[in-house]
Amino acid sequence: MYNHDNTHETPDTRTRSLPFWMRAAGTALAGEMNRTLAAEGLDRRDWAVLDVLAGEREIPGLAERVQRGGKRVRSLAARGWAVERDGAWTITEDGRRERDRIHGLVSGVRDRVRDAVTEADYATTLASLEVIAHELGWDESSPRRFGPRGRHGFGRGFGHGHGCGPRFGEHPHRGEHPHRGEHPHRGERAFERGFTAGFAAGRNAA
Numbered sequence: 001m002y003n004h005d006n007t008h009e010t011p012d013t014r015t016r017s018l019p020f021w022m023r024a025a026g027t028a029l030a031g032e033m034n035r036t037l038a039a040e041g042l043d044r045r046d047w048a049v050l051d052v053l054a055g056e057r058e059i060p061g062l063a064e065r066v067q068r069g070g071k072r073v074r075s076l077a078a079r080g081w082a083v084e085r086d087g088a089w090t091i092t093e094d095g096r097r098e099r100d101r102i103h104g105l106v107s108g109v110r111d112r113v114r115d116a117v118t119e120a121d122y123a124t125t126l127a128s129l130e131v132i133a134h135e136l137g138w139d140e141s142s143p144r145r146f147g148p149r150g151r152h153g154f155g156r157g158f159g160h161g162h163g164c165g166p167r168f169g170e171h172p173h174r175g176e177h178p179h180r181g182e183h184p185h186r187g188e189r190a191f192e193r194g195f196t197a198g199f200a201a202g203r204n205a206a
Contacts, residue, residue, distance in 0.1 A: 032109050040102055046072055047102070053082055053091040054099050 037047055049072045051057035066073055066089060073089055076082040081095030091099065114122060 029113065036105050036109055049073060050076060050081065050099050053089060054096060
């Protein structure tokens, strides 16, 4: 936004919409998760595979893919975290120990999210978003996808496709004109990618 003197003005945060803050929060959470895992030489897909090998998470279709091997499983095996025995891939003792250690780091990100606001405000935020989702037609039978290639996808941005928050690295201003505010259609579509799923991703990954 520019004033008559052609100088830049910071937008009043009170005028920004719910879709904007859903994107911003989801992007920030995804970025922090990425940085935490990258420091361990992992990404979100590696972490999901390790969790599945450890029996700590169920993602439809992923267990079957893990048992086929593949570069991510073999990369974990090269670290000594996974091993193939009798035709089945499983986590090793070292892998379990490292998984539990990294779990603590990921949990720290989740705790930062929870500690950023009061328990009452956090509960109110989740409850409000749930009401909005139901009002717009969401229910427990609605599809939940895990990547841009669909329910069982391993596509770019795994864990942050439709229904799982903004894609990694997506800028919170994406879909907004710098002088005119948010694009109306992108703002409407942001709900299903946004804030609720961003918090859920933090809890589920931990």
